[in-house]
Amino acid sequence: MNHRHTGSAEQAAPATQPTAPRDCDVLIVGGGINGAGIARDLAGRGLSVALCEKDDLAAHTSSSSTKLIHGGLRYLEYYEFSLVRKALAEREVLLKSAPHIMWPLRFVMPHDPSMRPVMMIRAGLFLYDHLARREVLPASETVDLRRHAAGQPLKAQFKKGFVYSDGWVDDARLVVLNAIDAAAHGASILTGWRCTDARREAHGWQVTLTDASGATQRWKARALVNAAGPWAAQFLREHAHLKDTKSLRLVKGSHIVVKKLFDHDHAYIFQNPDRRIIFAIPYEGEFTLIGTTDVETDSPIGKAQIDDSEIAYLCEQASRYFAKPVTPADVVWTYAGVRPLMGDESSDASAVTRDYMLDYDMNGAPMLTVWGGKITTFRKLAEEAADGLCKRLHNRQPSWTANAFLPGGDLSAWIGPPQRPDTDFERFDAALAERHPQWHADTRRRLARCYGSRIELVAGSQGLGEEIAPGLHEAELVYLHDHEWARSPDDVLWRRTKLGLHITDTQRQAVARWWAARWPTDARTEPMNTGDNVRTTTWS
Structure with a gap:
């Protein structure tokens, strides 16, 4: 397979919340894997896109999977041949x-x-x-x-x-990479903004977004995508003022x-x-x-x-x-x-199907609701969703993601032409060891896994800087804040990385203190509950 390198995908995402115009072609509600995947695909076809997420990217279902890219062997027993074939075809892509x-x-x-x-x-x-x-x-x-x-x-x-x-x-990082690529193609990624109202008008949607402080933004979109996952039916009833047509x-x-x-x-x-x-x-x-x-x-x-x-x-x-x-x-x-x-x-x-359905409501300005889905088929879902939306918005740009790298995935500058994904990564890790022999092997490999060819954006010209917790340095924290929408220590320790699992409660608190000193107004008012499930008594 010849991958088409998208140069802009390797650039940094916006350092602050985008200041894009309040008009867009498509506004997407939901920052899980489906919402981020659709945003990436549409933005890559030249549409102006805004994505809003009330919490962090991948804060809920999309960071809570079994973390497998799989066809679903057991679904064959339920005669889900179409779903299994589609998922199997996506694995190597x-x-x-x-x-x-x-x-x-x-x-x-x-x-x-x-x-x-x-x-x-x-x-x-x-x-x-x-x-x-x-x-x-x-x-x-x-x-x-x-x-x-x-x-x-x-x-x-x-x-x-x-x-x-x-x-x-790494399911949570998969979501973030899609958001980074969407932003690199011009999308506005708005984390911490809840869609509180969406009203259909003759030629578009009038949408109100609200953050935790009560501040609002108003957007006008030609089409609306409901990728709210478990909240999809609730969003239709309570915020889009429409009837939910499917049962979840x-x-x-x-x-x-x-x-x-x-x-x-x-x-x-x-x-x-x-x-x-x-x-x-x-x-x-x-x-x-x-x-x-x-x-x-x-x-x-x-x-x-x-x-x-x-x-x-x-x-x-x-x-x-x-x-x-x-x-x-x-x-x-x-x-x-x-x-x-x-x-x-x-x-x-x-036994309930893991397949998805794309439900278009064309009684006026287009509304697409995504029902169901699984992480393995997110790219195909996004491609089909973008095809349908582009047809309705008269955009003729073709699909493109099947042959494109996600941010950090193009390792050719380090290793030459790709051969096999697994051996390519090992060659990249070896090249990284040569360039940064001062890095501890465990830290180097973790950074390689997280960031791939974006690693120099993390380290920069000044190196990794002070170690805030074992294996976690200030340069990485700054990078995650400035380029990956991390707005709390939990975003870093449990979604952008899994370092929270490797360090003690005392060390997690040290990260929180450093974060609060650097960005005192950043932390979300409602803490994520992920870290609460760590049984810290297992560490001495």
Whole structure:
């Protein structure tokens, strides 16, 4: 695949909130993956775009996924062939676009004879290998767990396993990179601004945005996009003064993080007696991520929290496979998000489709509502949304994102022409080590993963500067504030990075003090709850 390099995407995003005109072609409500992806695609086609997000980018569902770029092997059981094919085709497109935040991952499924029979699994994996073209990811295979490294942490009863390929993604950074690229193409990214009113007029929408202080902005847009995720139906009723035409099922997905349970680089997919599956994935070097649950919820959308029964469920199911039991006492961090799934008649939340629907209301100025979706198909969703909006707004620019790098993803200035996403990143890390031998190896690799070829924007000509917390320097904090819309320590520690998981509460407080001294009016009035789920007693 020949990637088209977009030079402006490698430039810095605006250092302050944009001062663009209050008129735009499209105003997007929602700063999750779908909203950011649509903003990027539309801005790259020359449309003027504004995106508003009431909190931080990826503050909710889009930073609470299982962090996989995957086709969804289990969806084959529900005959979701179209969704799986679409997701499988997107895996390598995404892997090639940003090899610093996405990479291939091999998954091991230990065979439990009491679950699905061998022939069913082999048939499913055959389809998984062949529903879409693969250039980078290897095919599935059967392994002897008595000899394979992945068998060592498991109970002795698991002798046979099936190995297949998918990918890993830093979900919150994926959202931010799309926003950076949108801004580089001229979009206005307005975090901390809630859309409080949207009224349709003859030739456009009159939109009011309000921030936490009560200040307002008024925008006029030719078209409006409702990418509010779990809030989509609520937004239509309460703010756009329209009837919600689709029903959403709000399903909470929760995850636990424990100290690492194995040393190899494969992940696991475990079959459970309730016919669901969970994953156990290498996470942040020192940990294992286990999830997810599927629990229908009517709790406040923005305050999703794991409950004790979900922790017990994930520990119990993981302990069915691992030789060393996983207990609630082992959990060092949790997170939960609410997935907005399309309503259907299924009584099983895990069987509800993860596909999306683009719903156009053309009774006047265009309104697009995005229903459902999954992170793997965000780019395709955005492309289809942009195609539809451009047709209605008489813009003839073609789609472009399938062959474009995300910001930081073009490593050619460091390594020459791209070869394979996984080996390209390793070559980039080696080149970075040569250029900055003074950097600690762990810090260098983390920065390489976060920022890719934008790394020099972080370090600048003055270097990394003072270390505020282990591995976190003032230059990175300034960069995240000035170029990635970080407006609180939580934005940095739990979304732009996951450093909050690696440092103590005392060290997190040191970051907060530094931040408050540098930007005393910046912190949001409503703190994010992500860090509250850290069990700080696990550190000495």
